[in-house]
Amino acid sequence: MQHVVVVGGGLAGLVSARAISKTGRRVTLLEKSARIGGKAGADLHGERLVEHGYHVFPTWYPNVRRILREIDVTLVDFDRYHYLLPGAFPEKVTVRGPSSLGAVAHNLMHGLLPWYQTVLFYNFTLDLVSQGLSNKRLLDRVSEIGLMRQAWYVTEAVAEMNQENLLKASAIPAYEMSAMTAKRIGSYWMKQASPFLSVLPGDLQSTFIEPLGKTVKDAGVDVRLGTTVSGLDVVDGRVAAVKTAGERIVADAFVLAVPFEVARTWIDDSLFALDPSLGNMNLLEAQPMCSLHVRTNKRVAGIPREHVFFHGGAFGLSFIDVAPLWSGWEGSELSFIASNFAPLRGLSEEGATRALLGEIFDYLPIKDQDIRDVVLNTNVKTPLFINTIGAWPNRPTARTRAKNLYVAGDFARNRIDLACMEGAVQSSLLAARALLEDAGVKDGLPEPLQPPVPSRALLLALRAGLAPAVLAAYATARVAEAISPKVSPRSASHRRQRGKAGAR
Numbered sequence: 109m110q111h112v113v114v115v116g117g118g119l120a121g122l123v124s125a126r127a128i129s130k131t132g133r134r135v136t137l138l139e140k141s142a143r144i145g146g147k148a149g150a151d152l153h154g155e156r157l158v159e160h161g162y163h164v165f166p167t168w169y170p171n172v173r174r175i176l177r178e179i180d181v182t183l184v185d186f187d188r189y190h191y192l193l194p195g196a197f198p199e200k201v202t203v204r205g206p207s208s209l210g211a212v213a214h215n216l217m218h219g220l221l222p223w224y225q226t227v228l229f230y231n232f233t234l235d236l237v238s239q240g241l242s243n244k245r246l247l248d249r250v251s252e253i254g255l256m257r258q259a260w261y262v263t264e265a266v267a268e269m270n271q272e273n274l275l276k277a278s279a280i281p282a283y284e285m286s287a288m289t290a291k292r293i294g295s296y297w298m299k300q301a302s303p304f305l306s307v308l309p310g311d312l313q314s315t316f317i318e319p320l321g322k323t324v325k326d327a328g329v330d331v332r333l334g335t336t337v338s339g340l341d342v343v344d345g346r347v348a349a350v351k352t353a354g355e356r357i358v359a360d361a362f363v364l365a366v367p368f369e370v371a372r373t374w375i376d377d378s379l380f381a382l383d384p385s386l387g388n389m390n391l392l393e394a395q396p397m398c399s400l401h402v403r404t405n406k407r408v409a410g411i412p413r414e415h416v417f418f419h420g421g422a423f424g425l426s427f428i429d430v431a432p433l434w435s436g437w438e439g440s441e442l443s444f445i446a447s448n449f450a451p452l453r454g455l456s457e458e459g460a461t462r463a464l465l466g467e468i469f470d471y472l473p474i475k476d477q478d479i480r481d482v483v484l485n486t487n488v489k490t491p492l493f494i495n496t497i498g499a500w501p502n503r504p505t506a507r508t509r510a511k512n513l514y515v516a517g518d519f520a521r522n523r524i525d526l527a528c529m530e531g532a533v534q535s536s537l538l539a540a541r542a543l544l545e546d547a548g549v550k551d552g553l554p555e556p557l558q559p560p561v562p563s564r565a566l567l568l569a570l571r572a573g574l575a576p577a578v579l580a581a582y583a584t585a586r587v588a589e590a591i592s593p594k595v596s597p598r599s600a601s602h603r604r605q606r607g608k609a610g611a612r
């Protein structure tokens with residue numbers, strides 16, 4: 109019987125191991141840590157599980173959602189998110205997912221930007237999403253913000269807003285994110301805007317990863333936790349084994365489902381000779397996306413159910429109060445992500461926590477004495493792949509040129525493009541499929557689902573129809589700038605909010 113070793117027990121490793129094992133092969137999964145799930149998991153702190161970072165599940169995650177249906181998880185759906193401004197709480201600016209004309213009208217009337225800037229913002233989204241895929245060479249070589257800034261109608265306020273949104277949503281500065289990645293994500297979201305996004309009804313580990321892990325074990329996979337792989341052994345032009353501290357594990361085929369920062373340290377002369385393109389992983393980049401979990405003694409009244417973004421701020425903070433959704437904890441359990449952790453990198457954990465709390469106190473009515481406990485995950489040792497300009501050709505494909513070596517993981521090439529759970533799952537199905545095809549399997553191959561995209565003809569027609577509104581919005585923006593050149597729309601809305609806060 110063919111023996112397959114899968115290295116890495118994150119989502120990609122779990123899903124590929126399961127798909128391969130279902131075809132009757134012997135599969136061994138090696139995971140370095142004491143739990144499965146990788147970045148999409150949670151660790152015990154005292155008696156409670158604290159997530160690596162909060163995770164959202166948009167509607168355009170067909171492969172992840174298929175797994176959730178299988179393990180009988182019903183997601184909690186949201187159609188909006190909110191911005192907070194410093195000192196303005198409980199006033200907030202609510203943005204609705206653009207799933208209907210009513211939602212778009214709401215955003216035009218009540219958004220963070222005045223209506224005319226919002227029209228220009230939406231027009232750029234349409235412009236980006238309606239770019240042809242034949243333009244891929246250009247789109248993968250310019251940043252999203254680069255493409256935006258060369259559009260004649262884009263104002264400073266629109267560019268700033270876009271930069272902030274992108275950083276908070278993906279931890280990728282907009283000047284680094286490839287326009288191609290942004291186009292793909294924009295297309296998926298535009299086609300399936302409702303529900304805008306969803307969350308699990310419990311923590312990632314107990315609600316998602318452990319039930320998935322059970323199906324992996326039920327499929328016959330031998331899961332070995334606490335097993336760190338240190339390299340690959342190449343013999344006679346094939347990968348023959350993986351090396352661990354205690355043993356050399358021999359197999360017929362191998363799936364690497366570890367982060368690229370780990371996999372690239374295993375490229376020695378013999379592996380490079382099998383597939384020189386694997387060396388391009390040295391050109392990929394990753395950044396830590398930090399999380400902070402703050403439990404308060406009492407429920408903080410006025411916090412919405414959905415995600416909240418701090419507008420402005422130094423660390424790209426956003427959060428969701430998970431207490432009402434999960435635990436019934438009598439206080440609030442605020443799960444924060446800091447998308448911009450770079451300024452805090454050299455600090456001690458205590459120093460970084462104090463800096464993040466300092467910003468949180470500026471936006472929320474919380475003080476030190478209200479806090480029950482705080483857990484910081486800097487995630488510096490487990491950074492997230494970032495889709496920089498030009499990264500695509502350097503990302504490995506599921507099937508490598510080494511005959512029996514396959515790669516899975518959020519950084520491996522797949523149609524989702526972004527480093528996220530759906531990308532990890534899609535890439536793992538591609539790796540399992542390639543391995544099984546090479547083993548001569550014809551029936552029952554894994555079929556990764558693709559999220560649908562809007563019709564390009566429809567998008568172009570919409571853009572043409574919107575042209576008069578764009579001209580009117582652009583003219584209004586220019587007049588507004590001429591009247592008060594030093595006040596950007598953002599600082600104007602900022603002041604508006606501060607005024608409301610002052611009335612409290």
Ligand SMILES: Cc1cc2nc3c(=O)[nH]c(=O)nc-3n(C[C@H](O)[C@H](O)[C@H](O)COP(=O)(O)OP(=O)(O)OC[C@H]3O[C@@H](n4cnc5c(N)ncnc54)[C@H](O)[C@@H]3O)c2cc1C
Binds near residue numbers: 336367
């Ligand atoms: C803070 C944060 C928030 C996020 N939010 C979202 C979100 O909202 N929505 C979303 O879709 N995605 C989100 N993501 C991204 C998502 O979590 C990842 O893209 C996905 O989980 C990656 O899965 P993976 O299997 O490719 O990699 P990983 O999860 O990194 O798994 C790799 C596994 O390999 C193991 N390993 C490493 N080295 C070795 C070794 N030498 N030997 C054996 N095993 C090894 C690791 O322990 C790990 O279990 C977020 C990520 C972070 C960090």
